[in-house]
Amino acid sequence: xxxxxQRWLILIVLCLSxxxxxxxxxxxxxxxxPIAEDLKAGAQDIQWIIxxxxxxxxxxxxxxxxxxxxxxxxKVMIIGLALFGAASLVAAEAASPGQLIAGRVLMGxxxxxxxxxxxxxxxxxxxxxxxPKAIAAWSAVAMxxxxxxxxxxxxxxxHFWWGAVFLLNVPIxxxxxIAALVLMPESKxxxxxxxxxxxxxxxxxxxxxxxxxxxxPRDGITSAGTIASFAVAVAALAGFAVRQxxxxxxxxxxxxxxxxxxxxxxxxxxxxxxxxGGLMLVLTQHLQFVLEFTPTxxxxxxxxxxxxxxxxxxIGAVLGxxxxxxxxxxxxxxxxxxxxxxxxxxxxxxxxxxxxxxxxVLGIGSGLGMPAAANALLGAVPGEHAGVGxxxxxxxxxxxxxxxxxxxxxxxxSTYTSRMPADAPDGARHSITDALALASAxxxxxxxxxxxxxxxxxxxxxxxxxxVAVLAAAALTLALMKGGxxxxxxxxEPAEADAEPAAQPVS
Numbered sequence: 398x399x400x401x402x403q404r405w406l407i408l409i410v411l412c413l414s415x416x417x418x419x420x421x422x423x424x425x426x427x428x429x430x431p432i433a434e435d436l437k438a439g440a441q442d443i444q445w446i447i448x449x450x451x452x453x454x455x456x457x458x459x460x461x462x463x464x465x466x467x468x469x470x471x472k473v474m475i476i477g478l479a480l481f482g483a484a485s486l487v488a489a490e491a492a493s494p495g496q497l498i499a500g501r502v503l504m505g506x507x508x509x510x511x512x513x514x515x516x517x518x519x520x521x522x523x524x525x526x527x528x529p530k531a532i533a534a535w536s537a538v539a540m541x542x543x544x545x546x547x548x549x550x551x552x553x554x555x556h557f558w559w560g561a562v563f564l565l566n567v568p569i570x571x572x573x574x575i576a577a578l579v580l581m582p583e584s585k586x587x588x589x590x591x592x593x594x595x596x597x598x599x600x601x602x603x604x605x606x607x608x609x610x611x612x613x614p615r616d617g618i619t620s621a622g623t624i625a626s627f628a629v630a631v632a633a634l635a636g637f638a639v640r641q642x643x644x645x646x647x648x649x650x651x652x653x654x655x656x657x658x659x660x661x662x663x664x665x666x667x668x669x670x671x672x673x674g675g676l677m678l679v680l681t682q683h684l685q686f687v688l689e690f691t692p693t694x695x696x697x698x699x700x701x702x703x704x705x706x707x708x709x710x711x712i713g714a715v716l717g718x719x720x721x722x723x724x725x726x727x728x729x730x731x732x733x734x735x736x737x738x739x740x741x742x743x744x745x746x747x748x749x750x751x752x753x754x755x756x757x758v759l760g761i762g763s764g765l766g767m768p769a770a771a772n773a774l775l776g777a778v779p780g781e782h783a784g785v786g787x788x789x790x791x792x793x794x795x796x797x798x799x800x801x802x803x804x805x806x807x808x809x810x811s812t813y814t815s816r817m818p819a820d821a822p823d824g825a826r827h828s829i830t831d832a833l834a835l836a837s838a839x840x841x842x843x844x845x846x847x848x849x850x851x852x853x854x855x856x857x858x859x860x861x862x863x864x865v866a867v868l869a870a871a872a873l874t875l876a877l878m879k880g881g882x883x884x885x886x887x888x889x890e891p892a893e894a895d896a897e898p899a900a901q902p903v904s
Contacts, residue, residue, distance in 0.1 A: 403580050404522045404523060406576070407518070407580050407581050408522075409576070410573055410576040410577050410581060411518055412538040413569055413572060413576070414474060414478060414511050414515050414577075415515050415542075416538055416542045416569065417478075417481065417566050417569040417570055417573065418481075418508050418511060418512060419542030419546060420546040420549065420550075420565070420566075421485070421504070421508075421562075421565075422450075422546070424546050424549060424553070424562040424565070425446075425447065425550075427550045427551050427681055427696050428554060428559045428562050428692075429678070429681055429682055430681070430682060430685045430830070431554055431558070431559040431692070432446070432497070432559050433830045434830055434834070435558075436491070436492070436493060436494050436497065437494075438494040438497075438830075439494075439827070440809070440810040440827070440828060442494035442498075443678070443806075444678070444802055444803060444806045445494075445498050446494065446497055446498055446501055447501075447678060447802050448607055448802050449498050449501045449505065450502070450504055450505040450508070451505070451674075451798055451802070452505070452603050452604055452607065453506055453600070454505040454508050454509045454512075456509075456596060456599055456600040456603065457505070457506060457510075458509050458512070458513060460591045460592070460596045460648070461473065461477075461512075461513050461514075462513035464591065465513055465514045469584065470514040470518050470583070470584050471514070471518065471577055471581050471582070471583045471584065472583065473513075473514050474511050474515065475577055475578070476510055477506075477507045477508065477509070477511035477514070478511055478570045478574050478577075479507075479574060480503060480504075480506060480507035480510065481504055481507030481508055481511060481566065481570055482507075482566060482567045482570035482571060482574075483503070484500050484501075484502075484503030484504040484506075485500070485504060485563040485564065485565075485566035485567055485570070486563070486564070486567060487499065487503060488500030488501060488504065488560070488563040489561070489563035489564045490560065500563070518581070518584065522582075546696075548693070548696040548697055549565070549696070550692070550696055551691065551692035551693035551695055551696030552693055552696075555691065555692055591646075592640070592641075592644055592646055592647055592648040594640055594644075595637055595640045595641060595644065595647065595648040595649075596648065598633050598636045598640060599633075599637050599648070601629065602629075602630050602632075602633030602634035602636075602637055603634075605626050605630035606630035606634070606800075607800065607803040608626050609623060609627045610800070612626065613807065638651065653777070656777045657877050657878065657879065658722075658773055658774075658777040658878050659774055659777035660877055661723075661773075661874055661877025661878035662722075662726070662770045662773040662774035662777070662878060663774060663793055664870070664873050664877070665726060665730070665770050665870040665878075666767075666770050666774065666793050666794055666797060666870075667793055667794075667870075668797065668866045668867065668869055668870035668873070669730060669733070669766070669767065669770070669797070669866075669867060670793075670797030670798045670801065671797040671798070671800050671801035671804070671863075671866050672733070672737065672801060672863035672864070672867045672870075673801065673863075674797065674798030674800070674801030674805070675801040675804070675805025675806065675808075675859060676737070676740075676759075676805075676860075678801075678802050678805065678806055678809075679806075679809055679856050680698075680740065681695055682829070682852075683743065683852065683856040684698055684752065686829050686830075686833065686849065686852055687743075687745055687849050687853050687856070688745070688748075688752070690749075694749070697749075698749065698752050698753065698756060699756065700756075701753045701754075701756040701760060702757070702759050702760040703760065705756075705757050705758075705759075705760025705761045705763075705764060706760040706761075706764040708760075708764065709761050709763075709764025709765050710764040710765075710768055711764075712765070713729070713764055713765045713766075713769060716765075722769045722770070722773035722878065723773070723874060723875065723878040723879065725769040726766050726769040726770045726773065726874045726878065727766075727871045727874045727875050728765060729762045729763065729764070729765035729766020729767065729769065729770075730762065730766045730868075730871035730874065731868070731871050732758060732761055732762030732765065732766070733758075733759055733762030733763060733766060733867045734864045734865075734867040734868045734871070735758055735864075736755050736757075736759035736760075736761075736762060737755075737759070737860050737861070737863045737867060738860075738861075738864050739751070739754060739758055740752075740755040740759075740856075740860045741860035741861045742857070743755075743853070743856070743860075744853055745849050801863075801866075805859050805862060805863060808858060808862055809855045809856065809859045810827070810855075812854060812859070813827075813851050813852050813854075813855040814826050816850070816851035816854045816855065817832070817847060817848065817851045818847055825844060829848050829849075829851075829852045832844060832845075832847075833845065833848060
C-alpha cells in the first residue's frame with residue numbers, strides 16, 4: 398500500500414468529524430434543565446429530545462455503512478456533516494419541543510451517515526504499521542470530547558443560551574467539510590445491498606416500543622393507545638426478525654446469536670448502556686435541580702468519570718492479556734453497580750466530593766468492563782460479517798441507551814409524582830421544572846423543599862434500578878460468556894464503524 402502523503406492531515410479531518418458528534422451528545426445532557434425551562438418541555442418531551450436522535454442514529458447505522466461502501470466513504474461523510482450542521486441550526490432556533498425534536502431527528506440522520514465512514518477511511522488511508530497509532534489518536538479525540546463536552550456546554554449556557562450548544566456544531570462541520578474536499582481521497586468498498594425493509598421495521602419497532610414505555614405510566618396498560626403501541630412494537634420487531642432470517646442481505650445475521658459469547662456480550666452491553674443512558678438523563682437534572690449546581694459545575698462533575706474511564710481502559714488492555722474477557726467484563730460491571738449505589742445515596746445538601754466519588758467509581762468500572770465486552774462481541778463475529786458485527790455493536794449500545802432513557806425516565810417521573818404532596822398543583826406534581834417555577838414565583842419555600850425532596854427520592858430509586866440492571870448484566874456475562882477469549886487490547890470508542898478490510902483509495 399502506498400502511503401498517502403497527507404494522511405495525518407486527513408486524520409485531523411476524521412477526528413473533527415467524530416468530535417462534533419461526541420461533543421453534541423455530551424453538551425445536550427447539561428442543557429436539559431435550561432431547555433426544559435425555556436421551551437416549557439415536560440419530562441416526556443425531554444425524553445424524546447434525547448431518544449429521537451438515538452433511535453434514528455442506531456436504526457440507520459447498518460444501512461449507512463453499506464451506502465458508504467457503495468457510493469464512497471468521503472461522499473457519504475460530507476453529506477452527513479452538511480446535514481448534521483444544517484440540523485444543528487434548526488435545533489438552535491427551535492421555539493418549541495416539537496421543533497427541537499425535529500432538529501434532533503435530522504441530526505441523527507446526519508450522524509448515522511458520518512460515523513460509519515470515519516473509521517473506514519482511517520483503515521483505508523493508513524497501512525498496518527501506522528494504523529494503530531491513527532486509531533489511538535482517533536479514539537483519544539473522542540475521549541477529549543467526552544471530557545470537554547459537558548464543561549464547554551456548561552460555559553456556553555452560562556454566557557449565552559442553550560441554543561449555543563447546537564450552534565457550536567456548525568463551524569466544526571464546515572471546517573471538516575472543506576478539509577475533506579481538499580485533503581481526502583475517495584474510497585469505496587464491496588457493495589452490500591441495503592436492507593430497506595429491515596431498516597423500516599427496526600425503526601418502527603423500536604420507536605413504538607419506547608413510546609409504549611413512556612405512555613404506560615400515564616395512560617395505563619389497559620388503554621387503547623398503550624395496547625396499540627405495544628402491538629405495533631411486537632409486530633414490527635417480529636417482522637424484522639423474520640426478515641433477517643429470509644433475506645439474502647440481512648442487516649443483522651441472526652445466526653450470530655447462536656454463539657454464547659456473542660449473545661452474552663450483546664445482552665450485557667444492552668443492560669449496561671440501558672443503565673448509563675438513564676444515568677446521563679437523571680444525574681444532570683439532579684445536580685442542577687436538587688444540589689443546585691450551575692451548568693458549568695454540572696459539566697465538571699463528569700470529568701472524574703471520563704478520566705477514570707480513559708485510564709482504566711489502558712489498564713484493562715494490559716490485564717486483558719492475562720484475564721478472560723468474561724472475568725474482566727463481570728468485574729467492571731460489578732464496580733459500575735457500586736458506582737450507581739453511591740449515587741443512590743446522594744441527598745439534598747451534598748456537595749461535589751460525593752458526586753465525584755460516584756463518578757470516579759463508574760469510570761473505573763466502565764474502563765474495565767465496556768471495552769472487554771465490546772471486544773468479546775466483535776471477536777465472536779466471523780470474518781465475513783466483521784462490518785455487520787462492528788455496526789451491530791454500536792446499534793446494541795444505542796438501543797440500550799434509548800431504552801434506558803425511556804424506562805428509567807419513566808421511573809423517575811412516576812416516583813417523583815407519587816412523592817409530591819397530593820394537594821400540590823397538578824403541574825408541580827408532574828414536573829419539577831413547573832414546581833420550582835411556581836415556588837419561585839409565589840415565594841413558596843414549602844413547595845420548593847417538597848419538590849427537591851421528591852425528586853431526590855425519585856433519582857435515588859432510579860439509580861438503584863440502574864444498579865440492578867448492571868448486576869443483571871454481570872450475571873449474564875458470567876453465565877453465558879464461558880469459553881470466550883482473553884479480553885485483549887481494545888479501544889474505547891463512542892461509536893463503531895464498518896471495520897471490514899477497506900478497498901484502496903480511488904481517484
